[in-house]
Amino acid sequence: MAASNMKAIKRRIKSVESTMQITKAMELVSSSKLRRAKARAEQAVPFFNLLYETMSEVASEAVGFHSAYTELREEGAALLVVIAGDRGLAGGFNINVFRLADQRIRELEAEGREVILMTVGKKASEHYAKTTKRVLGTFDNVGETISTYTALHMAQHIVHLFDQGHLALVDVFFTNMVSPLSQEARQMQVIPVPNMELNPGVRSLTHYEPSPEAVFDSLIPQYLAGILYCTIVDTYASEQAARRMAMENASDNAQEMIDDLSLKYNRARQASITQELTEIVSGANAQG
Amino acid sequence: MSVFSLQIITPEKIFFEGEVQRVIVRTTEGDVGILAKHEKYVAALPSGPVKVILSDGSQRIAALSGGAVKVSPDRTAILANAVEWAEDIDIDWAKRSEEDARRRKENSKDQQELQFAEMKLQRALNRLRVSGMKE
Numbered sequence: 001m002a003a004s005n006m007k008a009i010k011r012r013i014k015s016v017e018s019t020m021q022i023t024k025a026m027e028l029v030s031s032s033k034l035r036r037a038k039a040r041a042e043q044a045v046p047f048f049n050l051l052y053e054t055m056s057e058v059a060s061e062a063v064g065f066h067s068a069y070t071e072l073r074e075e076g077a078a079l080l081v082v083i084a085g086d087r088g089l090a091g092g093f094n095i096n097v098f099r100l101a102d103q104r105i106r107e108l109e110a111e112g113r114e115v116i117l118m119t120v121g122k123k124a125s126e127h128y129a130k131t132t133k134r135v136l137g138t139f140d141n142v143g144e145t146i147s148t149y150t151a152l153h154m155a156q157h158i159v160h161l162f163d164q165g166h167l168a169l170v171d172v173f174f175t176n177m178v179s180p181l182s183q184e185a186r187q188m189q190v191i192p193v194p195n196m197e198l199n200p201g202v203r204s205l206t207h208y209e210p211s212p213e214a215v216f217d218s219l220i221p222q223y224l225a226g227i228l229y230c231t232i233v234d235t236y237a238s239e240q241a242a243r244r245m246a247m248e249n250a251s252d253n254a255q256e257m258i259d260d261l262s263l264k265y266n267r268a269r270q271a272s273i274t275q276e277l278t279e280i281v282s283g284a285n286a287q288g
Numbered sequence: 289m290s291v292f293s294l295q296i297i298t299p300e301k302i303f304f305e306g307e308v309q310r311v312i313v314r315t316t317e318g319d320v321g322i323l324a325k326h327e328k329y330v331a332a333l334p335s336g337p338v339k340v341i342l343s344d345g346s347q348r349i350a351a352l353s354g355g356a357v358k359v360s361p362d363r364t365a366i367l368a369n370a371v372e373w374a375e376d377i378d379i380d381w382a383k384r385s386e387e388d389a390r391r392r393k394e395n396s397k398d399q400q401e402l403q404f405a406e407m408k409l410q411r412a413l414n415r416l417r418v419s420g421m422k423e
Contacts (some may be wrong), residue, residue: 043302044299044300046302047297047299048299050297050358050365050367051367054330054356054358054367147300148298148299148300148369149369149370151299152354152369156407160400205327205328206327206330207327207328207329208329208330208331209315209316209317209320209330209332210316210331210332214332215330215331215332215356218356219332222356222367225299225369226299229299230299
């Protein structure tokens with residue numbers, strides 16, 4: 001009995017070991033992908049800061065500034081861009097952002113607004129695969145290799161729909177990497193463009209060509225593309241960070257299981273030796 | 289000749305940073321040359337060439353696909369979706385994307401597809417034009 005027990009434990013140790021090899025490998029892959037994604041996320045910052053600075057200057061300095069993109073329309077649908085990962089095995093990473101987005105969908109529908117979705121990442125398109133809502137576009141597997149053109153293409157789709165009067169507001173749901181150890185699902189209002197009028201009434205002598213409004217409106221697709229690019233890269237970095245953490249935990253748990261099983265194995269081995277000894281001794285005694 | 293600091297920034301990287309004598313951009317209203325001590329100025333840029341005259345007087349040309357130029361007293365910045373030096377442009381690739389854009393334009397089903405194809409075509413043509421401008 002003891003021998004078969006030992007064999008079973010040995011087999012379990014082997015299987016946990018091989019699982020641990022996988023989780024260890026995934027942990028390493030995620031750490032190196034995370035490093036690259038972080039660098040990419042940081043490189044986008046100067047561009048986006050300057051773009052935002054320019055737009056807020058236009059909005060706050062130009063006298064009588066007026067743009068369709070800064071006012072909330074009564075009519076029109078709400079577009080929610082939901083950005084998630086392409087793969088699972090990353091702890092609560094995907095679930096958190098869906099929970100936030102689903103809550104917002106319920107809120108908007110309670111207000112009587114139509115909701116249109118745009119999904120980024122395979123997990124997001126799977127999550128909304130059965131929805132009856134209109135899906136404007138699904139973008140799978142873009143996180144790792146997203147180019148500015150992809151982001152611009154997405155932005156132009158959205159701006160086009162907005163310009164035709166179908167949309168009232170655009171929200172982006174993504175995961176912000178606060179630190180490699182913590183990621184936070186966030187909601188960001190994109191259109192109407194928020195908080196643009198930093199110091200209204202300050203007249204500037206800046207020369208806008210052809211006009212402040214034209215400059216502002218022509219920057220909108222880039223602004224949207226910039227936000228999409230940054231949030232997609234950020235989400236991708238978060239996905240890698242979350243996976244690295246989940247895999248680290250899994251490896252730790254596996255190690256713990258192996259330790260536990262080794263102890264059991266040793267006990268079983270000891271037990272079988274003791275039993276054999278007792279059998280020999282009692283046999284010898286019976287003989288004597 | 290006095291110089292001023294110029295930055296050309298894309299979402300992927302800071303493409304160019306340095307002192308220049310002059311920069312010429314193509315705005316929606318026409319070509320604009322910017323020298324040191326230019327007034328504060330902001331303009332939208334469609335796809336077009338950017339000519340940079342460096343502090344030693346040498347000239348470089350780049351193809352820019354959409355963006356804006358912002359002149360402030362301390363620096364001049366060009367925001368671009370994408371930008372490439374003329375000598376780095378892959379002409380074969382630009383030609384292929386031109387053909388692809390033309391094909392898409394013919395096969396486009398609605399206004400939106402047509403508009404996207406047209407923009408792609410403009411970008412490809414711009415790159416081809418700029419690559420021919422190199423000295």
